[in-house]
Amino acid sequence: MGSFKGHVLPGSLFLVVGVWHVWSAVARYVAAPPGEFRVRVWNPMGSGRLKHLELYVVAAGAFADMCVELLYSTHLKFFVGREGILNPSHMNDFEHGGMLLMFFIYGVVALLSEKTRYLPFSNGALCLIAAAAFCAEYLLFYFHSTSHQGLEGYYHLLLVILVGLCIASTVAGALCPNSFAVDLTSGIAISLQGLWFYQTAFTLYGPMMPKGCHLSGNDITCESHDSQIRGEFIANIQLFSLVFLVVIFVLGCYSVAASKYGHSELLNWHTAALQEDDQNEGDQELVAH
Structure with a gap:
């Protein structure tokens, strides 16, 4: 079982890093001469004091969230009984803390x-550490x-799929260090993971709970099997909408980056393509007349 804040905090971290990765990958691709593009597991912000800001955000964000999971959520009650058994009521927090420790x-x-x-x-070795x-x-x-059962389990299943995509794209970054598609996919996967958090x-712990399902104590329950299936269909639509949103964002980034940072060969190719389209339209008009 989770909570609204427990999903928004890591979601914010993944979303910020993912959006920055998408923009940086696109900007580096359009600016790099043909054959010189390189995959980066992290992207510098300029060359001054803010150059390593992304890494500071990852380390500090993971550490802060880890402290919330291990110190605040557990109220420092790590062990129970005289034998010092790990507190079973906070296993969820311990597991989240271990995950955040890896990102830290x-x-x-x-x-x-x-x-x-x-x-x-x-950079390839860092890709593998990030994949770990x-x-x-x-x-x-x-x-x-x-x-995680029922509707909650379905939302976490889709999250696991997105995490698997993050693993595959990050490992591929180490194996294909010149692939723009791999670098862009990594940024998209991280962004989608943040958005899905x-x-x-908002769906399970906020105002978007599907009709027929509700939060009861620590469980998400649905009144009938049909209500649960309807909730799963809504989840599919939500994921598709987020994918569509990210694709629009990528196209917008490419358009802006190409106009600002595009190298001469890319701009010449774009101009030639536009002229060819205009010529084809002119020829079609002549044939029509």
């Missing part, structure tokens, strides 16, 4: 690799101690 480690390792000479990892963090998240949601929060 990735952020710290990437910062040390970029700013010091103690951990000189290549996503793998920890995947295993958490797939083998969760909290049994938001969608889950």
Whole structure:
């Protein structure tokens, strides 16, 4: 079982990083001469003090959320009984904390690799470390101690699929270091994961609960099987809408980036394509007359 804030906080982190990754991948692609594009697991913000801002956001955000899960949510009641057994009522918080620890480690390792000479990892190695963090998240949601059933389980199943896409695209970044499609897919997958956290929060713990289903105590219950199926259909539509939204965002980014940063060969190709379209339209008008 989760909560509204418990989904919005990590969703904000993934969404910010994913949107920045999409824009950076597109901007680097249109600016890079043919054959010189390189996949990046993280993207610098300029060359000044804010260059490593993305990594600071990942490390600080994961650490802050981890503190919420392990310190605030548990009220420091880690163990119960004289034998010091791990508190079973907070296993959900411990698991979330472990997942966030992996993202914190990735952020710290990437910062040390970029700013010091103690951990000189290549971009491909950092891709695999990031993939390990996503793998920890995947295993958490797939083998969760909290049994997600019914409509809640369906929303978490779709989340697991998106996390799997993050793993695949991040590993592919290490294997195909020159692929723009791989880099862009990684940003899209991270953005969709963040948006789906938001969608889950507003649907299961907010005002968008499907008709016939409701939050009862710590469980999402539906009045009938038909109500649950209807809720799952709505979830499919919601996911499609988010995919459509992200695709529109990518096209907008490409249009803006190409006009601002596009290299001369790209701009010449675009101009030639427009002239060819105009010529074809002119020829069709002559044939019509």
